[in-house]
Amino acid sequence: MHKLVVPRLSGVHRFACRALYRALLRQCAKLPDATPELRTCKWHVQHRFQKYKNIQSPSRTANALKAGYEALDLIHSASHGDQNGIHRITTIISENERIREQVAAAQRAMSKANPPKPPSRWQKKKEESRQLQQQTARRHPDAIPILSRPRPVVNGKRRIPVLVNARGIPFLRIKKPQPKNLSGVIRTKLEKRWKRIERRDRLKLELLFCKDEDHWDQLTDGSHAEQESWSEEVNSAIREVNRQVRESDMKSRQLAEAMWNVVLEERKLAAEEQKRESTDT
Numbered sequence: 001m002h003k004l005v006v007p008r009l010s011g012v013h014r015f016a017c018r019a020l021y022r023a024l025l026r027q028c029a030k031l032p033d034a035t036p037e038l039r040t041c042k043w044h045v046q047h048r049f050q051k052y053k054n055i056q057s058p059s060r061t062a063n064a065l066k067a068g069y070e071a072l073d074l075i076h077s078a079s080h081g082d083q084n085g086i087h088r089i090t091t092i093i094s095e096n097e098r099i100r101e102q103v104a105a106a107q108r109a110m111s112k113a114n115p116p117k118p119p120s121r122w123q124k125k126k127e128e129s130r131q132l133q134q135q136t137a138r139r140h141p142d143a144i145p146i147l148s149r150p151r152p153v154v155n156g157k158r159r160i161p162v163l164v165n166a167r168g169i170p171f172l173r174i175k176k177p178q179p180k181n182l183s184g185v186i187r188t189k190l191e192k193r194w195k196r197i198e199r200r201d202r203l204k205l206e207l208l209f210c211k212d213e214d215h216w217d218q219l220t221d222g223s224h225a226e227q228e229s230w231s232e233e234v235n236s237a238i239r240e241v242n243r244q245v246r247e248s249d250m251k252s253r254q255l256a257e258a259m260w261n262v263v264l265e266e267r268k269l270a271a272e273e274q275k276r277e278s279t280d281t
Contacts, residue, residue: 007061008054020068021049027072030079037090041075044093129177136179146172147258150265158270163259168193168249170256172263193248200241207234 007013028042052064078085119127149161149172161172166186210230217229 006056007058008056013061016065017049020065020072021045024068024072024075027075027079031075031089032079032081032086035086035090037093038078038086040093041089044096045071132177133180136181139181147262149262150269152269158266158273160266160270161259161263163256163263165256166190168252170252170259172259189248193245196241196245196248200238200245203234203238203241207231207238210234 024045025042028045031038031041033039052060055061055064074085074088078089146161159174161174164171164173167190169186169189171182171186213230
């Protein structure tokens with residue numbers, strides 16, 4: 001079986017294409033400026049190379065290279081004042097412009113005949129969610145602390161928040177979707193706690209090596225053992241990490257209790273407002 005060669009992955013092929021591309025651009029710069037159509041020759045060369053850069057078919061690649069070398073000979077002759085070459089280039093450029101205008105007109109007519117479909121309900125919901133994420137990327141300057149609830153008076157029906165546990169991080173959800181800045185705060189706290197746990201695990205592994213060092217010092221120094229052991233500093237670091245983890249967990253617990261009291265107060269006020277409305281009607 002013949003070996004399958006992908007042209008765009010071949011170094012020889014890429015070198016040849018780049019050499020042809022540079023040669024065409026150099027010859028385009030030498031074209032006479034008297035004819036306005038020749039000024040767009042460089043753009044047409046760049047456009048064609050950009051259009052055909054992902055060709056994988058060997059036959060199409062060979063045809064494109066053949067057309068490129070023919071164009072190089074034509075532009076070279078036109079740059080030296082050959083009127084036949086200049087006339088042929090201007091004719092090709094004019095024909096391409098006419099075809100582009102026809103295609104653009106056909107596309108415009110097709111778009112008018114077939115107007116775009118209105119977005120579906122799912123697409124509208126997705127776009128609204130994307131816009132909300134952009135709007136809530138930062139904390140609103142007039143936002144009040146969540147623990148300042150419950151509000152004595154609200155406009156419309158009172159929304160009772162829901163206490164949510166996000167892997168140990170409590171927060172009150174008023175409505176969905178969740179604001180982006182709130183998601184960022186939760187993610188930052190979780191990553192910080194997890195880094196402390198990973199540090200504690202590394203220190204526990206280092207502690208085993210430190211105990212071996214202490215044992216070796218006792219065997220070699222005898223009665224003149226060092227007062228400060230290798231394990232002492234590592235144990236101190238482990239205790240510090242455990243203290244930080246306990247403090248963060250305690251703060252989360254206290255915050256959860258405060259938020260739960262907010263939920264209870266909101267429920268109480270909502271029940272009173274509902275009872276008041278029923279008596280008024």
